[in-house]
Amino acid sequence: MSPSPPNSALLHTDVHSLYSDHHGWLVNWLRRRLRDTDNAADLAQDTFLYVLGKPEQVAYLREPRAWLSSIAKGLLIDRFRRQKVEQAYLLAIAHLPEQEMPAPEQRLILLETLTRIDALLDGLKPNVRTAFLLSRLEGLGYQAIAERLGVSVSSVEKYMATAIRHCFLARHAL
């Protein structure tokens, strides 16, 4: 938050000059790393779209290239996550009977939700992640989860507490 918001004409100039000064550099930077020209151009475009939503940061920018590349990197990691979730989703529905298959027009919104959950759970140990998902998605009780995972009920309680805290912290990430 800036103390006194700069006027919008100024912002427009800032973003415009940021684009003309650094867009070419960013595309090159990404191309060297992705070894893929199309994706690089695409990602650079997304990066500037994101920047348009953060005009107050543009005005006080000290290291524009470091900032742009860190945004691009964040977007790339998001894309990577989304792609993996989508692959896993396609694998998961591959063997469903036709009538249980989610409608294709639902797919985007479902993937959005699943990606968000995936991001929330990121970093949890496999057992903790599985226990939490069995509880919340399958509605299993702790006894059943304990049997499924071959651990004690008190371990399951610990897993739950770990997962709940983890998700809370992930939401409150800086």
Added chain:
Amino acid sequence: MQAEFAPQVLDQAIYWLVKTQSGAAEPQVFTACEQWRAADPAHEAAWQALQMTETTLRQASVLPARVALDTLAGSARLRSRRQALKVLGLGMLGAGAGALALQQQPWRSFAADYVTRVGERRAFNLLDGTRLQLNTDSAADVLFTGQQRLVVLRDGEIFIRTGQDSAATSGRRPFWVHTREARLQAIGTAFDVRQESGRTRLMVEEGVVAIHLPQGRPVRVQAGSEYLIDAGSAQPQSASTFIANGWASGVLMARQMRLQDLAQELSRYRHGWLQCDPAVSELRVSGVFQLDRIDHALEGLSQSLPVRIQRRTGLWTRIVAA
């Protein structure tokens, strides 16, 4: 962002959520939970904060349970550490190289096989299938012979996921990590080792690691445990305030960490001085900090805590009372 309730209230809220969701809770448990929530507005605030996650998870319930579960189990598998690092590896050149070229211990880059500079993180695949990751400002040697696999941690921090060693002719060779204080034997594991001043920190993520001390029997450390090892002893750690191997995914995850400790931890990843004024050193912080965006994280602190960031030249940063 700090929530407006005390950490122990969060602990209590988590306790009640765990108890009421067991699938076998007695009615009294629900009544007691209701009473707890009603007892104090802060209790209810903490409870509601936890419900945000629950709401997100419920949105997946339009799917057949199996699909959501398989997808989320599968995505974790597909997104292996290796692939994630390939993406994160971009950061090595980006964030680290722009900073000042202060080499604190130049001898290391000549002496050690595997070296990282301040702010740099790198990952290597060793011949036996082992994955070796180096955190910021670290150095290690890899010495494999026909009989054993040995990694010597000279400085800094490593994360190791041991490989199958399937190419070895005489069966799997023992895997050792040596630090200044200890010899660690990995038994089919993933673990984090950090050389601190006068002591070694060990965090086991999977499998078992045996700590061999100069005297006495080896100490077997199970997955999920953390130990501090000095010259003579190995002590289990219970209340760690950050997740030791978060760096391997590019983040520092703090749980009610002292601001002083957080500043010290973050300063490992950047050049110059990062200090915390004693007046605010005891403030507690929870959150996830991107290691490639530390200055951004510092700015975030000034929004969530009564502090501000004071900078003098590029080299000197202080966290002081707002």
